Amino acid sequence: MKVLESKAVRSFIKVADMGWQMGWHEINGGNMSYRMTSEEVKEIEENFSHDGEWEDIGTSVSVPDFAGYYFIVTGSGKYFQNIKDYPSESFCIIKIDKTGEKYRIVWGLTKGDRPTSELTTHLLTHSVKSRATGGKYRVVYHSHPKYTNILTYILPLKSEVFTRELWEMMTECFIVFPNGVGVLDWMVPCCAEIGIATGKMMECYDAVIWPHHGIVCSGETLDMAFGVMHTIEKAAEMLVNVLQITGGKKNHTITPDNFKKIAQDFNLNFSDEFLYKK
Numbered sequence: 223m224k225v226l227e228s229k230a231v232r233s234f235i236k237v238a239d240m241g242w243q244m245g246w247h248e249i250n251g252g253n254m255s256y257r258m259t260s261e262e263v264k265e266i267e268e269n270f271s272h273d274g275e276w277e278d279i280g281t282s283v284s285v286p287d288f289a290g291y292y293f294i295v296t297g298s299g300k301y302f303q304n305i306k307d308y309p310s311e312s313f314c315i316i317k318i319d320k321t322g323e324k325y326r327i328v329w330g331l332t333k334g335d336r337p338t339s340e341l342t343t344h345l346l347t348h349s350v351k352s353r354a355t356g357g358k359y360r361v362v363y364h365s366h367p368k369y370t371n372i373l374t375y376i377l378p379l380k381s382e383v384f385t386r387e388l389w390e391m392m393t394e395c396f397i398v399f400p401n402g403v404g405v406l407d408w409m410v411p412c413c414a415e416i417g418i419a420t421g422k423m424m425e426c427y428d429a430v431i432w433p434h435h436g437i438v439c440s441g442e443t444l445d446m447a448f449g450v451m452h453t454i455e456k457a458a459e460m461l462v463n464v465l466q467i468t469g470g471k472k473n474h475t476i477t478p479d480n481f482k483k484i485a486q487d488f489n490l491n492f493s494d495e496f497l498y499k500k
C-alpha cells in the first residue's frame with residue numbers, strides 16, 4: 223500500500239488540515255505526532271528507507287519504551303496549511319532506535335528537513351501517556367489557539383483556576399477533561415526543559431497550557447486529541463466573551479454540587495480539589 227493510502231496517514235492529514243482551518247496554525251506554528259500500530263506499519267513499510275542517519279532525540283532525553291517504534295510527525299518549520307496538498311514535504315515517519323535515544327526518518331520530508339522542533343515534548347508526552355493508559359494514547363497535538371492564549375494574559379497562571387473556569391463554561395467540558403488542564407510557567411519553546419516539564423505535567427492531565435503560546439493535548443486518537451483542543455478553545459472563547467460583556471460577573475454558573483452530580487451519573491473520576499479552589 224502507498225503511504226498516502228494508509229488510514230492512519232489520511233487521518234493525520236485530515237486532522238492537521240482541520241487545525242489549519244480553525245486558525246490555530248499561523249505560519250509554521252504547531253506540531254502533531256501519532257504513534258503507529260504494528261499493523262499500520264506493516265501495511266506501508268515497503269515504502270520506508272532505512273539509509274538515513276540516526277539523530278539524537280535531544281540532550282539526555284530518551285524513550286526506551288519506544289525502541290523500534292514508528293511515529294508520524296510534522297516537520298520543523300513546515301506550514302500546516304500545506305500538509306494536505308504537499309504531505310510528503312510537510313511531515314515524516316520516524317523510527318526510534320533500539321536504545322530509545324535516537325531516531326531516523328524513514329519516509330517523507332523529501333526536501334531534507336527535520337521533524338518538529340518540539341520533538342522532545344512529543345516523545346516524552348507519548349511516553350508518559352502511553353504508560354499511564356496501557357498503550358492506548360497515541361497522539362500528541364500542539365497548536366496556538368487564540369482565546370486560550372488571551373486567557374493566559376488575564377487569569378492567574380494556575381491549573382486549578384484554568385480548570386475550574388473552563389469547566390464552568392460548558393457542562394460537557396467536565397466530561398471531556400475530568401482531570402482538568404495543567405498550566406505551566408512561561409518557558410522558552412523548542413527546548414528540552416519545556417519538553418520535560420510538559421511530560422511531567424501530562425502525568426495528571428490530557429492538556430497542558432503553555433502561557434502566551436498555546437496548548438499541548440494528548441489522546442487515544444487524532445480525533446480525540448483534536449476534540450479536547452477544540453473543547454478547551456471553545457470554552458476559552460466563551461469565557462473571553464463573558465469577560466467582555468459583564469467584566470467577568472456570572473449571573474449563574476455550574477456549581478460544585480452540579481459537578482458532583484455529573485461525576486456520579488457519568489461515573490467520572492475527577493480531581494475534586496478543583497471544586498473548592500479557584
Ligand code: 2HA
Nearest residue numbers: 250251252253411412
Ligand atoms: O513553530 O509551535 O512551539 C512550532 C511551534 C513551536
Ligand code: ZN
Nearest residue numbers: 251252411436
Ligand atoms: Zn508552539
